Amino acid sequence: MIKNILRKMKHCIQDTGTKGYVLMLHRxxxxDSNGIFMNENMKVSPKFLEDFILKYKEKYDFISSTEINDRLKNKSKKKFIVFTMDDGYLDNYTNAFPIFKKYNVPFTIFVxxxxxxxxxxxWWHILGDMILQKDYLRLSDxxxxxxATLEAKNLVFEQFRSKILLLNHDKFITEFCSLFGVDFPExxxxxxxxxxxxxxxxxxxKNSLVTIGAHTAHHANLRAMETENDVEEEIIEGVKELxxxxxxxxxxxxxxxxxSPFEIGKREIAIAEKIGFVSAFLGYGRGVKEKNNHWAFPRIALTENxxxxxxx
Structure with a gap:
C-alpha cells in the first residue's frame, strides 16, 4: 500500500504543468504468451488499442504530433494525447490503421x-526465433x-541484446552473423x-489522419556514431528516402x-533542430510540458502492462 501511495505521489509531482502525453507504440x-518477452512487449493487441481509445476519447483531445507546438501555446485546460508508432511495422497498416480510422484518431508513424x-x-526478431527454436545456443566464440525453458530463453535474449548493442556500427551485420553463425541473405x-x-x-x-515522420535510414544508434556529420547523414538519408x-x-x-539516454544526447538533439524538423521525440519520459525542448519531447511506452x- 505504501509503495502504491509513493508511486502515485511521484506521478502527481511529475504531472505538474503537464499539457498532454505522447504515447509510443511499435506494433x-x-x-504470444510463449514468445520472447522483450519482443512481445513491443506490441499491444488490437483489442487493447481499441479499448484504450474508447476509455480516453472523451477525457482527452487526440491530436497529431504536428499540432503539439501550437497546443502548448494555447490556454486549453483539456489535456491531449498523441499516438506515435516507431519503425514501420506491417501491422501498423493492417491492424492499427483500421482502428484509428474507425474512431477518427490521428496518429504518426516514424519510418x-x-x-x-x-x-x-x-536482429531482435532473428535472435528471438533462434532462441525459441533451440534448447541451447553455441556461439562462434x-x-x-x-x-530450454521460456524463463531461460528470456534471460539469454536479454544477455545477447546487451552484447549486440555494443557491436561495431559499421560492421554490425557482419559481426552479428559471425557471432551467431547465420547467413544474412537468408x-x-x-x-x-x-x-x-x-x-x-x-x-x-494520403489519409489526413496519418503523419509520416522520419526515423533515420538504418535505425542506428546515433550516439554511438563518431562524428556529427555521421549522425546528420544518417538522419538526412532517411528523409531523402521518404x-x-x-x-x-x-x-x-x-x-x-x-x-533512451544511451542513444540520444545533446549532440543528437542539436542536429535534429539544425536539420529543420518541427519537433523531435525521445523514447522515454512522462508528460509534455510547455518548457520542454521541442526537439526532445518525452514519450511514454504504451504496452499491455x-x-x-x-x-x-
Whole structure:
C-alpha cells in the first residue's frame, strides 16, 4: 500500500504543468504468451488499442504530433494525447490503421527507411526465433547458452541484446552473423514478414489522419556514431528516402531510434533542430510540458502492462 501511495505521489509531482502525453507504440498484434518477452512487449493487441481509445476519447483531445507546438501555446485546460508508432511495422497498416480510422484518431508513424526498402536487419526478431527454436545456443566464440525453458530463453535474449548493442556500427551485420553463425541473405525473409511496403506507406500518407515522420535510414544508434556529420547523414538519408517514395513529402517530425539516454544526447538533439524538423521525440519520459525542448519531447511506452495512473 505504501509503495502504491509513493508511486502515485511521484506521478502527481511529475504531472505538474503537464499539457498532454505522447504515447509510443511499435506494433499492434496479438500477444504470444510463449514468445520472447522483450519482443512481445513491443506490441499491444488490437483489442487493447481499441479499448484504450474508447476509455480516453472523451477525457482527452487526440491530436497529431504536428499540432503539439501550437497546443502548448494555447490556454486549453483539456489535456491531449498523441499516438506515435516507431519503425514501420506491417501491422501498423493492417491492424492499427483500421482502428484509428474507425474512431477518427490521428496518429504518426516514424519510418526508418530500411523497413520499406526491405533492408532492415531485424536482429531482435532473428535472435528471438533462434532462441525459441533451440534448447541451447553455441556461439562462434565457443560460449554455450542453455535456453530450454521460456524463463531461460528470456534471460539469454536479454544477455545477447546487451552484447549486440555494443557491436561495431559499421560492421554490425557482419559481426552479428559471425557471432551467431547465420547467413544474412537468408535472414531477409523477416523483412517481408514484418515491414510495411512503400505502397502501404503512401496509402497511409494520403489519409489526413496519418503523419509520416522520419526515423533515420538504418535505425542506428546515433550516439554511438563518431562524428556529427555521421549522425546528420544518417538522419538526412532517411528523409531523402521518404521524399523519393512519397510525392510532395515534406519533413516535419522525427523520432530518435531507441530513444533512451544511451542513444540520444545533446549532440543528437542539436542536429535534429539544425536539420529543420518541427519537433523531435525521445523514447522515454512522462508528460509534455510547455518548457520542454521541442526537439526532445518525452514519450511514454504504451504496452499491455501500461500503468494507467500515469495519465491524469
Amino acid at each position: 499492434v498484434s496479438e500477444i 526508418a527507411s530500411d523497413f520499406p526498402n526491405m533492408k532492415c536487419f531485424l 565457443g560460449s554455450i547458452y542453455t535456453c 535472414l531477409q525473409i523477416f523483412n517481408a514478414k514484418y515491414c510495411m511496403s512503400w505502397e502501404n506507406i503512401f496509402e497511409l500518407y 521524399e523519393k517514395h512519397i510525392p510532395d513529402y515534406k519533413k516535419s517530425v522525427f523520432a530518435y531510434p531507441f530513444g 501500461f500503468d494507467f495512473s500515469i495519465l491524469k
